[in-house]
Amino acid sequence: MSDLAAALEVLGARWALLIVEQLLDEPQRYSDLQRTLGVPTNMLATRLRELEAAGVLSRLPLKHNTRAYALTDRGLALRDAIVALSSWGAQEARP
């Protein structure tokens, strides 16, 4: 399997990269991610579990039943890839 395929094994699922993008600047809570991304709640829960299992992010307990999701070093290492993809997406496709 190519390195790209290995990366997509973790990040290829829908919403995964968008979740990581949201967390690049600062940790966020579940409800914040939900609101800003508009992702269905069960998908969000599933992706967060998968991304945590893959070592991309971790949960920081805040108070009582609230927690924040923060990127690990491995998650932060995705910045370059996300920037590259974003700038590609920003260019208009020739019509």
Added chain:
Amino acid sequence: MSDLAAALEVLGARWALLIVEQLLDEPQRYSDLQRTLGVPTNMLATRLRELEAAGVLSRLPLKHNTRAYALTDRGLALRDAIVALSSWGAQEARP
């Protein structure tokens, strides 16, 4: 919609980025892509249609019923993003 979301609109579908990666070095034919990627044939046909419509690749007619798929400039512009994702995927996740 963020730029990343715009990029994923085109590239987020399964196999899309892997197809582009295969074409980075040289144009390839349908059967080559199929063999090297192991992608189901109906998915390959669908993705190639979508990627062509998005201006990422184009078909070069070869002879009779054979053609090659080649990246456009817009497709080649994905090289940085693919390299970044690949090198991320090449790192071992801390176990």
Added chain:
DNA sequence: ACGGGGCACTTGTTTTTTACAAGCATCGGT
């Protein structure tokens, strides 16, 4: 000239993934 094989796909059908909708447990404040 005709038959077989490779190429580039379609066209069903099943399985997996995603979306949508609703509900549940916990805590903290009033």
Added chain:
DNA sequence: ACCGATGCTTGTAAAAAACAAGTGCCCCGT
């Protein structure tokens, strides 16, 4: 004691992907 916010879970329906088989076309060898 009750209400609302938060962070989920549990169904179920719709969409996407995988699997399997078949089609039309042209070329090449005999």
